[in-house]
Amino acid sequence: xxxxxxxxxxxxxxxxxxxxxxxxxxxxxxxxxxxxxxxxxxxxxxxxxxxxxxxxxxxxxxxxxxxxxxxxxxxxxxxxxxxxxxxxxxxxxxxxxxxxxxxxxxxxxxxxxxxxxxxxxxxxxxxxxxxxxxxxxxxxxxxxxxxxxxxxxxxxxxxxxxxxxxxxxxxxxxxxxxxxxxxxxxxxxxxxxxxxxxxxxxxxxxxxxxxxxxxxxxxxxxxxxxxxxxxxxxxxxxxxxxxxxxxxxxx
Amino acid sequence: xxxxxxxxxxxxxxxxxxxxxxxxxxxxxxxxxxxxxxxxxxxxxxxxxxxxxxxxxxxxxxxxxxxxxxxxxxxxxxxxxxxxxxxxxxxxxxxxxxxxxxxxxxxxxxxxxxxxxxxxxxxxxxxxxxxxxxxxxxxxxxxxxxxxxxxxxxxxxxxxxxxxxxxxxxxxxxxxxxxxxxxxxxxxxxxxxxxxxxxxxxxxxxxxxxxxxxxxxxxxxxxxxxxxxxxxxxxxxxxxxxxxxxxxxxxxxxxxxxxxxxxxxxxxxxxxxxxxxxxxxxxxxxxxxxxxxxxxxxxxxxxxxxxxxxxxxxxxxxxxxxxxxxxxxxxxxxxxxxxxxxxxxxxxxxxxxxxx
Numbered sequence: 047x048x049x050x051x052x053x054x055x056x057x058x059x060x061x062x063x064x065x066x067x068x069x070x071x072x073x074x075x076x077x078x079x080x081x082x083x084x085x086x087x088x089x090x091x092x093x094x095x096x097x098x099x100x101x102x103x104x105x106x107x108x109x110x111x112x113x114x115x116x117x118x119x120x121x122x123x124x125x126x127x128x129x130x131x132x133x134x135x136x137x138x139x140x141x142x143x144x145x146x147x148x149x150x151x152x153x154x155x156x157x158x159x160x161x162x163x164x165x166x167x168x169x170x171x172x173x174x175x176x177x178x179x180x181x182x183x184x185x186x187x188x189x190x191x192x193x194x195x196x197x198x199x200x201x202x203x204x205x206x207x208x209x210x211x212x213x214x215x216x217x218x219x220x221x222x223x224x225x226x227x228x229x230x231x232x233x234x235x236x237x238x239x240x241x242x243x244x245x246x247x248x249x250x251x252x253x254x255x256x257x258x259x260x261x262x263x264x265x266x267x268x269x270x271x272x273x274x275x276x277x278x279x280x281x282x283x284x285x286x287x288x289x290x291x292x293x294x295x296x297x
Numbered sequence: 298x299x300x301x302x303x304x305x306x307x308x309x310x311x312x313x314x315x316x317x318x319x320x321x322x323x324x325x326x327x328x329x330x331x332x333x334x335x336x337x338x339x340x341x342x343x344x345x346x347x348x349x350x351x352x353x354x355x356x357x358x359x360x361x362x363x364x365x366x367x368x369x370x371x372x373x374x375x376x377x378x379x380x381x382x383x384x385x386x387x388x389x390x391x392x393x394x395x396x397x398x399x400x401x402x403x404x405x406x407x408x409x410x411x412x413x414x415x416x417x418x419x420x421x422x423x424x425x426x427x428x429x430x431x432x433x434x435x436x437x438x439x440x441x442x443x444x445x446x447x448x449x450x451x452x453x454x455x456x457x458x459x460x461x462x463x464x465x466x467x468x469x470x471x472x473x474x475x476x477x478x479x480x481x482x483x484x485x486x487x488x489x490x491x492x493x494x495x496x497x498x499x500x501x502x503x504x505x506x507x508x509x510x511x512x513x514x515x516x517x518x519x520x521x522x523x524x525x526x527x528x529x530x531x532x533x534x535x536x537x538x539x540x541x542x543x544x545x546x547x548x549x550x551x552x553x554x555x556x557x558x559x560x561x562x563x564x565x566x567x568x569x570x571x572x573x574x575x576x577x578x579x580x581x582x583x584x585x586x587x588x589x590x591x592x593x594x595x596x597x598x599x600x601x602x603x604x605x606x607x608x609x610x611x612x613x614x615x616x617x618x619x620x621x622x623x624x625x626x627x628x629x630x631x632x633x634x635x636x637x638x639x640x641x642x643x644x645x646x647x648x649x650x651x652x653x
Contacts, residue, residue, distance in 0.1 A: 087497065088496050088497060088498035088499070089496035089498065090496060090497075091367065091494045091495070091496060093363070094506075100508060101508075103502075103504045103506060106502070107497075107502055108496070108497050108502050109494035109495065109496060109497050109502050109503050109504070110494065110502070110503075110504050110505070110506075111362075111363060111366045111494055111504070111505040111506070112393075112504070112505065112506040112507070112508060113359065113362070113363075113389075114359065114385055114386065114389050117355065117356070117359035117362075117386070120351065120355075120356040120357075120359035120360050120362075120363065121359050121360070121362050121363035121366075122363060123323075123349065123356075123360050123363060124321070124323065124359070124360035124361060124362060124363025124364035124365070124366070124367065124369075124371070125363040125364065125366065125367045125494070126363075127321060127347045127349065127360075127364060128321060128347075128363075128364045128367035128368065128369040128371075129367055129495060129496065132367075132495075132496055133496075149352050149353060149355075149356065150352070150355075150356055150359070152352075153351075153352035153356065157349075
């Protein structure tokens with residue numbers, strides 16, 4: 047009988063702590079599958095963020111360093127410079143990457159650091175209990191924007207992929223959405239491509255994954271997927287924003 | 298005999314680090330220690346090493362964290378306001394048990410302060426600086442030669458006990474030129490880094506981390522960190538005692554200030570006053586026992602610092618009320634003069650030495 051599905055070797059077969067309807071588990075699996083398929087598990091070092099995914103090291107079956115909030119790209123830079131043959135990636139949420147770690151991500155990209163960044167954007171702070179993120183949409187209610195985010199005082203949500211795509215050291219920048227089976231397949235393709243770009247030595251690579259937070263959005267998992275498609279996706283268009291061949295838009 | 302060369306303090310630290318096997322430097326410019334990153338940017342590529350000028354002190358210390366976690370001998374350097382920015386990362390390095398060297402060429406503070414030499418980062422270096430229960434091993438050289446020797450030693454000690462080490466200097470030591478010899482470092486047995494994240498080929502995965510959500514686990518982790526520091530206390534405390542055995546008045550000072558106090562001691566002795574000097578070489582762990590021993594015979598202590606009084610608290614703890622501990626300090630980047638310290642010594646002698 048043909049086996050059509052198995053737990054990736056780079057993922058430990060244990061339940062995660064993630065909330066029902068959150069896509070961290072799916073994204074972990076896509077990374078682990080990619081590491082397996084590229085045959086690089088033995089030289090991979092991941093960097094876990096502060097936030098919901100801080101415990102990622104409990105699920106991946108390869109070496110991981112845990113970093114302070116926002117500092118994962120700097121930690122990854124240190125690892126990468128020591129291990130020139132290594133495969134180094136960071137796993138970061140939107141508070142981590144787009145707020146407190148904005149400088150680190152921009153300069154890692156500027157240096158063309160040969161790391162891969164998996165950026166999980168669910169437009170809210172998850173672990174700390176649903177506060178406003180830099181990616182929170184205008185009018186979106188959070189515990190620290192209880193009347194909805196106001197553009198006049200809180201600014202507009204930051205589009206990290208578009209911004210980083212302007213940086214010469216960035217070789218591959220893509221955004222995907224995890225809200226449908228087809229979206230998951232496209233996410234897998236983008237993550238694999240990002241790691242392949244790292245292996246080619248072309249430079250910095252990042253995949254932004256539009257994700258859900260049913261718990262802090264106050265929705266069922268199904269409602270959350272629909273909300274992602276109808277609210278996040280229009281503001282954060284999916285596509286490849288930069289490839290080693292050049293800049294593209296919304297491919 | 299090794300060749301003696303004229304070296305500037307900051308460059309001597311950098312060269313010593315390279316000779317001690319350091320191949321990775323991550324830093325960010327700040328006066329008065331810029332010669333360290335500048336020297337590293339020239340020299341490290343010659344020996345197959347890596348220099349990265351980070352976007353901030355915060356990024357630099359986290360690059361150190363990543364490189365140390367990957368098993369490298371690695372360092373960074375900065376000066377007071379920059380070291381403040383690095384404190385978050387230093388706490389994480391301590392929490393994760395990662396060895397590295399951090400050099401602080403202290404300038405006057407608080408805030409942006411100035412760029413002249415000071416010793417006002419003692420509390421920050423010795424009592425924590427970052428959050429949580431941890432200690433660094435902190436060396437306080439008093440000459441360019443000692444900057445070389447202690448830099449070499451600090452890497453080994455950091456790796457033996459798996460904790461960050463610091464060289465706490467000041468702007469004068471960084472800028473002064475003196476002849477130095479680059480000795481072969483003392484051969485220490487340094488354990489294999491069987492915890493480093495280098496890729497899990499042929500072994501179970503490893504994790505570099507400082508998160509323990511279970512309070513009992515965090516308790517045990519903190520006890521283990523404290524136990525390692527107890528071993529440092531037992532094995533690595535260093536202090537120089539000069540003319541202390543017959544001294545009525547003992548000066549306590551470190552680094553640049555200790556050099557000035559040595560002149561004060563010589564002048565006082567020439568005028569018939571029995572003055573000695575206790576010069577800590579490590580201030581974390583602090584030489585409590587050595588200073589406590591001196592307190593059995595000394596009639597008074599005078600602690601001299603380029604601060605408003607920081608190390609003096611540890612001197613008082615060491616003396617435990619056996620003798621009065623006086624303080625003379627300058628702050629804000631002002632260097633104390635030998636004449637002013639000597640006047641204070643004479644004042645103390647007049648008040649306390651002649652007592653029955």
